[in-house]
Amino acid sequence: MRFVTAPPLLMISVEEATRLVAATIRPLSVEYLSLPLAAGRILREDLQADRDFPPFNRVAMDGIALRFGALESGQTEFRIESTQFAGQPPTPLQDLAAAVEIMTGAALPEGVDTVIRYEDLTFRTDDAGQRYATVQVLPPRRGHNVHTRAADRRQGDLLVPAGTRLEPAEVAVAATIGAATVAVTRRPRVAVVSTGDELVPITEKPAAHQIRRSNALMLQAAAWQTGAEADTFHFDDDPEALRQGLPALLSGYDAVVLSGGVSKGKADFLPETLRELGVEQIFHEVQQRPGKPFWFGQQPGGAVVFALPGNPVSTFVNFYRYARPWLLAAQQPEAPETLGTTAASGGPVAAVLTEYVQFRPRLTHFLLVRLEHGPDGRLRATPERAGGSGDMASLLTSAGFLELPPEQEQFPAGSVLPAWRFR
């Protein structure tokens, strides 16, 4: 049994912690998936245009195709020489004074250059059954209602660079170029571990002094939101149980996220046990609240270990501040300099504080806030009245946290600060 008294504080800053966490990232390996299954994943190859966009002079409205020059010379009535549907090979216009009735999506035939939509035409049929169209509204220019070949992109153009998430628009473009199978990052594998003898399974009724395990399920759901696979585990506050159970997790997962067991308490032997198991400690304790006891390390050749404090708000905030950006960045083709530099990589956006806030300790303060887009287009952050880092219910009504820098004590209403969103 180890008795710990107040040690010298050698805490690192939030910025340094962020940089050290980022430095452990090695891009996850690639897998090849059929296009629908790749939706939501990070692309690991460049997608280039296999043809021009559009690949032919594409008719953009239903109507008739004709020569603009004929209109310029005063002609308004046109004999319908042929009809062309989308998907049919185009037949060149024979009589340059005639027109082709034509449908949206068709390839414009040779000899015509402009499309007049039905709404701007009248039709008549002569006794021989020949149809004629009269142009009622003149088009503004040659090429009207024609989406010109290569107007948007040229064959060989880079369309979607590696590192892009395959959202619906990227899926559409991949389909268009025939990328039926694409290279994407495999899912990160996360082991979520809760510790603490006071915790009982969620299916059990806790005794008066016990609570149910909630952090593990919370972290699992949060990991899933990054695209990761996540399994949950629980260990009692017993070094031997950890020594038995952790090695398989350290070698089988990309990241092990623990909650609890990293404070200065008598039952907090987790850092020591991790070191015994060969996990290299990268830092322990960060100049922040909540989450000062955050311990971070890496098993050589194995998982990184985010050992987060066990208070629910602390666990939650530190997951979103460090682990989520790590899981997003590890899916990118290249390791980043630091974490969370963009909202897409799990980073913050600027928000306007709506009330005066004071925070005295020289720590970075993660302040739970409600977030709303004001009618002026500004993202407004209102501090949540939370009961401290044990107040799990305060997470229900907040949407993120502001990061208040340590060198400042007073934050007037109207201050613009980084807001990390978790919903």
Next chain:
Amino acid sequence: MRFVTAPPLLMISVEEATRLVAATIRPLSVEYLSLPLAAGRILREDLQADRDFPPFNRVAMDGIALRFGALESGQTEFRIESTQFAGQPPTPLQDLAAAVEIMTGAALPEGVDTVIRYEDLTFRTDDAGQRYATVQVLPPRRGHNVHTRAADRRQGDLLVPAGTRLEPAEVAVAATIGAATVAVTRRPRVAVVSTGDELVPITEKPAAHQIRRSNALMLQAAAWQTGAEADTFHFDDDPEALRQGLPALLSGYDAVVLSGGVSKGKADFLPETLRELGVEQIFHEVQQRPGKPFWFGQQPGGAVVFALPGNPVSTFVNFYRYARPWLLAAQQPEAPETLGTTAASGGPVAAVLTEYVQFRPRLTHFLLVRLEHGPDGRLRATPERAGGSGDMASLLTSAGFLELPPEQEQFPAGSVLPAWRFR
């Protein structure tokens, strides 16, 4: 073969279309899932506190627990009477001048009311092995470092109302109250149907006048993002093929989303075919660009039908404007008055236009924009230079669209307008 000439325009407004789409919503049925599997779903029962939050006077720091009154009377050294770990039943203090060494998460024993953390203590051990702690930093108040029972919520309090999405924080709270199985909305079932003879499968090399099917995969990926199951189908431009294939979709899915076949072209028999199949037309044509030919209907007792124009930008924008909010609202416990009233329901947020825009036609204009959070906390919308509704590549660089109202032609830089996000 039907020849359509310019019909009288009886288009409805975007607002009216939105209201009519919303009016078809009947909340989807409930299913019961184990908690991890329910993550991301919409809750269909209220979650109430089964106990107080916290359920006991919870120790918030590692250290010693003592009577604040003893400190007030000048006592600074305390004999350690016992040690209490988290998860152990609390043992009442016997000697009111002594203290309990205690760990975070433990239930505070009777007789003590205040916790002094290790950092504010020194320890000594006498010859008999008895330990004593001396308080170096006095606590500011009785109850310091104790998270008082019921401080956050009381037993019976409503924690998470029905209709809330089970994000990680809600999962944590559900776990804490022992909601191992929860009632949630089943996934919406969406059939995505592409039409058009010009379309070939993505695994095939298209002829010069053909393109690959991309809309269906795009819509499938977009439907997945609402929590729906989505299957894709393709029909040629042939009324008979539609008459054969559509009935099973109309009865087997909640929503059928079609792209193409709703314009005025000769091959656009979809509205007629749908009516023949018994689908009630609710509207056809909306005062909007892109997407004027949008057709909407409902099979009595069956699916709603979103028949979207086939140009990719038009398909995409109209899915996000109408179908996505429908799919989100149908997962709620109660049918809404209209769609997209909040960002969480797929609706817009206010954004600031960065450039002057002019749009003359008396139509609601959906303008593709890039979106960025400015350093002042404002969401800034910059028009994307798109090549019209056929320019699929413009979807790659835009993040949403502004909704420009029809009664206005000029939109100065700085205008605040509703922005519908698709990424």
